Amino acid sequence: MSGMLIDDPKYAWLKDLGLSATNHGVYTGVWGGSGEETTSYCPANSQPIAKVIQGSPADYEKAITATKEAWNTWVEVPGPQRGEIVRQMGEALRAKKNLLGKLESLEMGKILPEGEGEVQEYIDIADYAVGLSRMFAGHVYPSERPGHMLMENWNPLGVVGVITAFNFPVAVYGWNSSIALVCGNCVLWKGAPSTPLVSVAVTKILESVLKANNIPGAVCSLVQGGADIGLEQIESEALEGKLTIEEIKEAVGHKVSMMVQERFGKFLLELGGNNAIVVNEDADIDMVVRSALFACAGTAGQRCTTTRRLILHEKVHDQIIERLVKAYKQLRIGDPLDDGTLYGPMHSQQGVDLYKKALEEVKAQGGKIECGGNVIDRPGNFVEPTIVTGLAHDAPIVHKETFAPIVYAIKFKDLDDAFKWNNEVKQGLSSSLFTKDFSKLFKWIGPKGSDCGIVNVNIPTSGAEIGGAFGGEKHTGGGRESGSDAWKQYMRRSTCTINYSKELPLAQGIKFE
DSSP: OOSSGGGSGGGGGGGGGTOOSEEEOEESSSEEOOSOEEEEEOTTTOOEEEEEEOOOHHHHHHHHHHHHHHHHHHTTSOHHHHHHHHHHHHHHHHHTHHHHHHHHHHHTOOOHHHHHHHHHHHHHHHHHHHHHTTTOOOOEEOOSSTTEEEEEEEEEOSEEEEEOOSSSTTHHHHHHHHHHHHTTOEEEEEOOTTOHHHHHHHHHHHHHHHHHTTOOGGGEEEEOOSHHHHHHHHHOTTOOSEEEEESOOHHHHHHHHHHHHHTTOEEEEEOOOOEEEEEOTTSOHHHHHHHHHHHHHGGGGOSTTOEEEEEEETTTHHHHHHHHHHHHHTOOBSOTTSTTOOBOOOSSHHHHHHHHHHHHHHHHTTOEEEEOOSBOSSSSSOBOOEEEESOOTTOTTTTSOOSSSEEEEEEESSHHHHHHHHHSSSEESEEEEEOSOHHHHHHHTSTTSOOSSEEEESSOSSOOOTTSEEOOEETTOOOOEESTTGGGGGEEEEEEEEEOSSOOOOGGGOOOO
16 A cells, blocks of 8 residues: 555545556646656645656646647637537536546545536536637628728637646636637646646546547646746747636736736736625625625635625624624534535645634734634644634735635625725625615626626625636736636737728728829
């Protein structure tokens, strides 16, 4: 026995995903990797799962070359046929949905229903992309010149780089890769260093579809690695397509954007959010409590759309806190793979340390911990979901996004103040208002309402559907992924004027003779 979970009969299902005790972390049509050997650990018990041989900078250079070469084949495949291949990818994922969801629970730490739900997101966006493969198009405009046609044409960028975070290691890659592929791009993926097995397992599923269709494997390349591989992608002149980066620190995101702009590259950033639920006095309190429980404590507070602030009308503040505290204390905490578990571990010890540091700041700034506030004494990275009251809306810790299950409850008297407080933080990802008043509702979604990219009413801040564009404003990065017209992020637009006459009139009636 190796001492790793993959060799424990209880986890024999890992091998059904094509995983072994030691796995290659680079795929370009063939598997390899000459970088550091890393071990993936289970956050629920701190036990090693399996090992992955990461890619080196030299592996990255080979991968980008192979991916660019594969593009020459892929771009010649008609859009609807590319859509058919993405459809098959969705079906292959559907067949492995339970296994892949279990792997995500084991390696990332989210509960099994959420792990399976994330795989379902990838399946859903694959279905969406199939339809899109027959629909993305430019416009034809009236030309002011006789015998001329003025039109818009969309073409793929080439190779799209995707860097994903640990908290959504399946779905976010799915959002980007499915749309990028049907648009005619190839994809070079670097998954999070702490969830490499998910990256390998997903790529093996895609590999089977590409092989069955005689498509070069490098259409969906993978280079697992750390910051060195991320830096290669950021600085790579060969990566002519979009670089999509998920859930990194704002300061790092700022540096990344500057570095990519240095080479006039394109990028799409999703840098997190200090999200708020605003509750008006007329709100349905039952709905508020149920929504807040999921939005604040779901995924152990590790979603970019997790509710970090509860901005509550003073008339309902105490009632909501009392009921939410009771609900928190009834949360079933445990192994994310166990039936009935609603709340699992933090993904890493680093997350636990951030949780502890934030609560030290809460106490120093005069906050009151209504429930939670402790690291749980058991194997793994478990902490108590925490509710804090007594802080001002502009307290420094309230304005700081902590990627942990801590929510700050704030009282307000006037709803206009609540709207301002929602908007006063640097990030602008997700927000939600609970009210039955249509005048308040429409103000909230209008120009003087929430300034976030996601503006909800009477639902949580988390749990977005794939049909809408996902992304945020301000320090969140401004990028948009998934549905709506987000496909335009993965293509370049040309304006084409075609003269089919025998004359040569110039625009604006200019004479040059």
